[in-house]
Amino acid sequence: MKKLAALLSLAVALFSVPSWGADKTVVKLGMVGRPDIAPFELAIHRGYFAREGIEIEPVMATSGQEFAVALANNQIQVASGVPNAALFNALNRGIDIRIVADESHVGDASDRIVSIMVRSDLMEEGTVKGPADLKGRTIAEGPLPGQYPDLLFHLLFERGGFTEADVKITHLAFPEALAALASKRVDAAFLIEPLVRQAEDRHIARVLVTAGAIDPGAEASILQYSSAFAQQKDAATRFMIGYLEGVRAYHDAIFLKKDRDAVIAILTETTSLKDPKIWQEDMFRLCDLNGRVDVGDLKRQAAFYQAQGTLTGAIPDIDKYVDARFAEAAVQQIGAR
Numbered sequence: 001m002k003k004l005a006a007l008l009s010l011a012v013a014l015f016s017v018p019s020w021g022a023d024k025t026v027v028k029l030g031m032v033g034r035p036d037i038a039p040f041e042l043a044i045h046r047g048y049f050a051r052e053g054i055e056i057e058p059v060m061a062t063s064g065q066e067f068a069v070a071l072a073n074n075q076i077q078v079a080s081g082v083p084n085a086a087l088f089n090a091l092n093r094g095i096d097i098r099i100v101a102d103e104s105h106v107g108d109a110s111d112r113i114v115s116i117m118v119r120s121d122l123m124e125e126g127t128v129k130g131p132a133d134l135k136g137r138t139i140a141e142g143p144l145p146g147q148y149p150d151l152l153f154h155l156l157f158e159r160g161g162f163t164e165a166d167v168k169i170t171h172l173a174f175p176e177a178l179a180a181l182a183s184k185r186v187d188a189a190f191l192i193e194p195l196v197r198q199a200e201d202r203h204i205a206r207v208l209v210t211a212g213a214i215d216p217g218a219e220a221s222i223l224q225y226s227s228a229f230a231q232q233k234d235a236a237t238r239f240m241i242g243y244l245e246g247v248r249a250y251h252d253a254i255f256l257k258k259d260r261d262a263v264i265a266i267l268t269e270t271t272s273l274k275d276p277k278i279w280q281e282d283m284f285r286l287c288d289l290n291g292r293v294d295v296g297d298l299k300r301q302a303a304f305y306q307a308q309g310t311l312t313g314a315i316p317d318i319d320k321y322v323d324a325r326f327a328e329a330a331v332q333q334i335g336a337r
Helices: 002-015 035-045 064-072 085-092 120-124 148-160 174-182 195-201 227-231 233-254 260-270 276-282 295-308 325-334
Strands: 025-032 054-061 078-081 097-105 114-119 138-140 168-170 188-192 205-210 219-226
Touching: 025 035, 025 064, 025 233, 035 054, 035 078, 035 233, 035 260, 054 064, 054 233, 064 078, 064 085, 064 097, 064 219, 078 097, 085 097, 085 295, 097 227, 097 233, 097 325, 114 120, 114 148, 114 195, 120 205, 138 174, 148 188, 148 295, 174 188, 174 195, 188 195, 188 205, 195 205, 195 276, 219 227, 219 295, 227 233, 233 260, 233 325, 260 276
Parallel strands: 025 054, 025 078, 138 168, 138 188
Antiparallel strands: 078 219, 097 219, 114 188, 114 205
16 A cells, blocks of 8 residues: 555656746656755755745656656656666657756765775685676676666776676666675675765675776766756756755765754755765765766767667767756856856
């Protein structure tokens, strides 16, 4: 009964009509239930959206891929998403999704938010010392084929002097990958924080290499608008202002320790990560403070998926779908950082 009620609630959220009132705009916001929704939660609970006349109706999912059809039909107006083969295939099918801002990107080698981890026993006994030692092993390459973990492992295998054909690849959701490392069903896995920290604390796995060590600057997630919402330029800009204020509040608290305790109190209450210590020590997630998207990197990722075969047609005209107007207009009002 609980599952049925949840499905009915999601259906109501998707199919009810958004309000475009003079005093406020109701925006259905698709979010994935992980700690990386932190800037959205700050913008909601600190009133940044409300100050811009935006009322948020959250629509939760387990994967950003679930939002493509809802965005295409304007059942939701904004969504968190990732640049992957499914998105590029959707664009090739004429689904008009606008990529409007950076939501996260890979930092330098010290950025552990995205990491490739290896079982602790294999590293401690010296069996795996570097990329070359993964040849012939079982690898958990993220939840689905055609996503960023495939690209990151491809780059790692190149460093090791072998290819995907030389390993056994499985696809598991991130919590399942952590469990598979613990049970020794896989030897290495792509993990994200806070699972990276949890794997180390529980002596399950250790970081072999961070994403930033081999692919710095890569676009990891992006903010997307429906085509219909993008046509509402005033409302879409006001949403962007609230969003970027949430991004900046997160950055200032986590990186600069400004108002950190108050911010972390909100995040431990509103997200799935309840440990303040992990927020303080490990959640250094990078997002462009002005919303700028690395278009060149999106094209690079699309080219990889085409070569991989998960992007089944031509590389879409990505320039057509990246729409910087809203971030630029927002920055004009709140200032550049």
